[in-house]
Amino acid sequence: MTITEKILAGHTNKKEVVPGDFILADVDLALGNDITAPTAIEEFKKAGGKKVFDPEKIVLVPDHFSPAKDLESARLAKRLKLFARKHKIAHYYELGRMGIEHALIPEQGLVSPGNLVVGADSHTCTYGALGAFSAGIGSTDLAAAFITGKCWFKVPETIKLVYYGKLPKWVSGKDLILHTIGDIGVDGAHYKAMEFTGEVIKNLAMDSRLTMCNMAIEAGAKNGIIAPDEITYEYLHSPLSTLHSLFKSDPGANYAEVREYDVSKIEPQVAFPPLPSNSKPISRVGRVLIDQVVIGSCTNGRISDLRTAASIMKGKEVKVRTIIIPATQKIYLQALKEGLIETFIKANCVVSTPTCGPCLGGHMGVLAEDEVCISTTNRNFVGRMGSPKSKVYLSNPAVAAASAIKGRIAGPGK
Amino acid sequence: MRMQSKGRVWKFGNNINTDEIIPAKYLVTSDEKELGRHCLEDVNPEFPGRVKKGDIIVAGENFGCGSSREHAALAIKGAGISCVIAKSFARIFLRNCINIGLPIIEKDIFRFCKENNLLSIDFKKGIIENLSQKKKFTMDKFPQFIQEIIQNGGLMKWVKKNIR
Structure with missing residues (x-):
């Protein structure tokens, strides 16, 4: 299995999953922001939701129109705050502690390798940089996750992207991902997992890894992912886990496609x-x-x-x-x-x-x-x-x- | 879900993204009627004012790409569109449509439709008919799992029945 398949299987009662399987998976973290969460909260109430599945596993970040840009956006943020208070949401970030969600959540150490994260924001795929399966969902999906702690998925095929060569000066994760999207197109990884590998990724700093996984959605991908390694655990300030060998693709894993890039030929991209x-x-x-x-x-x-x-x-x-x-x-x-x-x-x-x-x-x-x-x-x-x-x-x-x-x-x- | 729909065609091309379907400046509400009043206005300024209840969107590849905003699916529903037929859909948008009960069909009929053609769709029989051009198309059924959600009337109803 690929790392993506392993993490998905690990969050169901199945030993193995294959691309195309429909699964109902347990989520480790469910995220919403000031645009998407109010709609989820509405759906939660309409469905008669009384209690969230686990207040420790929900993250609410008012970051899009914050600090409130007008009266309507102030009302959206207020609905987030009141819901967080009522349900004792552990990870609600008020202005002053707030940051842009996909920078804040890794920084706060809320995601670990092997986790399954969903968020009502398309750039939720960012956390794949930490070796998690992480995907964007909609507000109704989020409401369902608030109640049940579960989310449905179709197990994606994986595209393996291998980067080798010497990274030129001023070329960063942003350039690698823009170059890759330029190569495969905005739907080049439609419904698929993008697994970033190779010697360049192995030595790539976490900030650049986060940037690459962040933009997997711009190629239409379900998730971007990088197998956890020393750089991951150093970033998370946690000892190299004995579990970490579980979170990598098997040598015989099946890929929909494998693409290789010689980064020494890549310039900064626009x-x-x-x-x-x-x-x-x-x-x-x-x-x-x-x-x-x-x-x-x-x-x-x-x-x-x-x-x-x-x-x-x-x-x-x-x-x-x-x-x-x-x-x-x-x-x-x-x-x-x-x-x-x-x-x-x-x-x-x-x-x-x-x-x-x-x-x-x-x-x-x-x-x-x-x-x-x-x-x-x-x-x-x-x-x-x-x-x-x-x-x-x-x-x-x-x-x-x-x-x-x-x-x-x-x-x-x- | 209604078993049949009939309406005029509005054509949109490839990679229509959610920023185009509903720009971020309107995301301060989730009222579908209000969102519908601005739906796709940057791509076709005539659309929100002239779209009629029951009309059908026919589009190319990767419809609904970009942000996760469910407001995009809500805006299309609020505008009165009865079904979106596209060659392919971006994944979060597809989930959102299924979850809120906006009918969508993954089928490439773009070449076989002109703007303002009259289409009728029989969801039960799986047939799309272009009445203006007298052409018929069959549609593939969604996988069983997704059909169950659709038949239950959206994700929240499915959740109520199956999980709680």
């Missing part, structure tokens, strides 16, 4: 609007003038992303409005201690409290007609960040920072 699959190497981007830069999100708002951006901006000034969003309070504080925030402010950037905000055109950096943004986020769909006439380009933090300095899309140089 995904052109309106699809994440429109990725091009930075050398082939040409002249693209920009109005805004966003560095942050569940994809690239972690400390290493901010360090990279600051290293490029230090001592310089940006030419266009630039919004920096540390993904959690802990990341924000760490960036402050390291002097990164000072670097950003001296470069004339705006630094915001953690929020999903501009990534989905919510608030804190919405685009007007004909404006162009380069962003370290995950989607560049039509109208994603505001006006349907605006344009979004996706990149890693180094390219975004270099572009902010130049006022046009630019690589970070040598």
Whole structure:
């Protein structure tokens, strides 16, 4: 079996599962945010739900329209808070402790290798970086999970993606995943698991691993996954578990497809609007003038992303409005201690409290007609960040920072 | 679930994403009628104003890709659409439709439909008919497990019956 099949089987009463099986699996963690959870709470009430299956296994994070952008979003967040209070939800994060869910939850150590996590947010696939099976679901799915602690799945086939060679400077997990999506397309991994492997992944830092699994959904995947190893356990501050050998694919596991990538040939990538699959190497981007830069999100708002951006901006000034969003309070504080925030402010950037905000055109950096943004986020769909006439380009933090300095899309140089 | 539907065709292409189906600025409500008033407005500004109850969406590949927002399925339902027929659906969107009881059919009939054609669907017999072009198509049934959820009237009702 593959690691994905093993984890799914382990959460049912079956010894083995094969792709195509329908299973009802126990969930270790069920997650909702201020957009999706209120609908789930409504369904929970309509179904006569009185008690949640386990208040320790539910996570509620008001991160999308938070701090409340208007009266309606304040009401959504309030419904989250009241539900959390009533059901004694252990992991409810009020503003001040709140961070962008997919950065916060790994940081809080809520996910362990071998876990099965569901979340009413498509980027829930992020936690595959910790060796968990983790998939996005809808609000009604979440309501059912609140009541039963279970979720139905069709066991996915797996695509194995093998990365080898020497990673060039400025090429990160973001570039590997944009390149991969560019290769297979936005439905290249439709309903499937994406298993990231190879010598490059083995040595890849956790932040980059989280970025890669985060964007598995942009290829249509059910989940992205990386077998847990020393880097995983070091990140989780836990000793290398004896269990960890259980969570890797068998040598004879069946794959729908195997693809190999020589990373030494991969440049920093830029995904052109309106699809994440429109990725091009930075050398082939040409002249693209920009109005805004966003560095942050569940994809690239972690400390290493901010360090990279600051290293490029230090001592310089940006030419266009630039919004920096540390993904959690802990990341924000760490960036402050390291002097990164000072670097950003001296470069004339705006630094915001953690929020999903501009990534989905919510608030804190919405685009007007004909404006162009380069962003370290995950989607560049039509109208994603505001006006349907605006344009979004996706990149890693180094390219975004270099572009902010130049006022046009630019690589970070040598 | 209704066993038959009949309506005019609205065509949409490949990779129609949930941001296009319902932009994030409208996600402050989950009222399906209100969401329906803005459904797909950035792709076809005429759609929300002119769609009629019972109309049918015919689309290409990967319909509903992107975010997990159930509001996308709710908006389409709220707009009055009786069924979405697409070559393929993105997985979370597919779950959401099944869970809330919005009929969907995975079938590639895009080439065989023109905008505003009259379609009729017999879910029981598994037949889609383009009445304007006098063409008939058979549809595949969903796997047994999914059919059970649909026949129970959505996930929450299925949960009540099977788990509690």
